[in-house]
Amino acid sequence: MVRIDHDVPVEPGQTFVVDRFRTEDARGVAHLFYAEYGPSYPIETFYFPERIIAENENGNIHSVVARTPKGDIIGHGALFRSSPHFQNLYEIGQCIIRPDYRVTFAAYNINKFAAETLTAITHPDGIFGEAVTHITATQKFSALVGMKDVALEMDLMPSEAYEKSQSASGRVSCLILFKSFRDRPQEIFIPSRYAEIMEYILRDVEITRTLTPSAGEFPDNAKSLMSSRFFKYAGVGRFNIVSAGEDFEEIVDSLEKEGQENETLVFQFFLNMSEPWLGEAVEILRKRRYFFGGCVPRWFDTDGMLMQKILSPPDFAAPRLYSAKARQLLDFLRSDWQDPQG
Known part of the structure; x- marks a missing residue:
């Protein structure tokens, strides 16, 4: 070849x-x-x-x-x-x-x-x-x-x-x-701290969603289902959490340790928004200095929420953004990063 x-x-x-x-x-x-x-x-x-x-x-x-x-x-x-x-x-x-x-x-x-x-x-x-x-x-x-x-x-x-x-x-x-191009109307669960920004993000996206407050804890004895990929050239670890279970905190610890071995600088968790206990997973990540990134419809067929962590302070001044919506999203990310326990 x-x-x-x-x-x-x-x-x-x-x-x-x-x-x-x-x-x-x-x-x-x-x-x-x-x-x-x-x-x-x-x-x-x-x-x-x-x-x-x-x-x-x-x-x-x-x-x-x-x-x-x-x-x-x-x-x-x-x-x-x-x-x-x-x-x-x-x-x-x-x-x-x-x-x-x-x-x-x-x-x-x-x-x-x-x-x-x-x-x-x-x-x-x-x-x-x-x-x-x-x-x-x-x-x-x-x-x-x-x-x-x-x-x-x-x-x-x-x-x-x-x-x-x-x-x-x-x-x-x-x-x-x-x-x-072909929507799948669905209910998505949103932590209260992100309810307003999520409504703003989805307002002009031509999909049908029922936004419900996230509540409850991980189901008893439920194990996480996930996939991981490290892009060593870019210094990025990207993790798809198809389902978050009681072991989610251990999963995060393990992936971060693996990230250190792979010289990872940027950690991204995509969380499944069809799970009512999404907020539990979000709070585990926020305790580790992860902050909001946004929502990608249909990431799992159901929608995915992005939580991210950068090992050095993010350069919020660098992005040149074309739309007012993107600039407002950037402002929210900055405030979420600055106040991880807010």
Whole structure:
């Protein structure tokens, strides 16, 4: 299996079309990722043309490309399966444009194709995106295709991820945006301290939810059901708590210890909002300096609440946010972090 380890020159100023991925595009996509990230992109798949083809065939990735008449690939974006427990909630992203073509509408057209044309073909229940906040372009594109701000991941990505383009000076926070295509109306449980901000987050999201105050303790003898993943390159640990049980506090201790071994700087817990005892899990995390991040509808098929901890003080001054909603969410996160026992 060939691993692409170099860039190839692409003639500037060509016309291009935005289209679904074809098998013959794979090598051009791999060269594009190498051109942008060198050998350091954390998802190895995109350096191997055969893997790019296989992942597009099995539905884990649905790539969109900007292709010139010569067959050069000058841009890429995708719908892809990533961290959500629910497999039909796809992430939209992996958008890269060659520098000579960044003055074109390639990025906008790729995102529009993925969010509108491609979703009509692939039928996800919903999509979400993680828009970087050291620039606002992706946030604007996402808003234009109807995605809504739902969460803010503080200091998620290391500056090294953007070293080649030299567009970030420190760790970069990401704004999570969401769009529903096929809703599942449901009841979600919310700790009283987050009731107001949760209502605000969901107000403009086109889904049907019954918001109920969280109450009660973990069920007797119930064990937690969860999955964990450490992204060592990014210094991130991400944990999906499908169900929180009596052992949740021990689970948190164990994951934090494992995080230390993996040089983790950012800890993220996604909690299942269908559980009435959600507030119990939230308070266990808050005692350990976790703070609110937001809500991602359909993360578990049911909705997920993000609680996060950063080992160094979060840089709340750094995010550049396009919408008033995102700025208000940032203000709430700052106050929640500053008053962990409030």
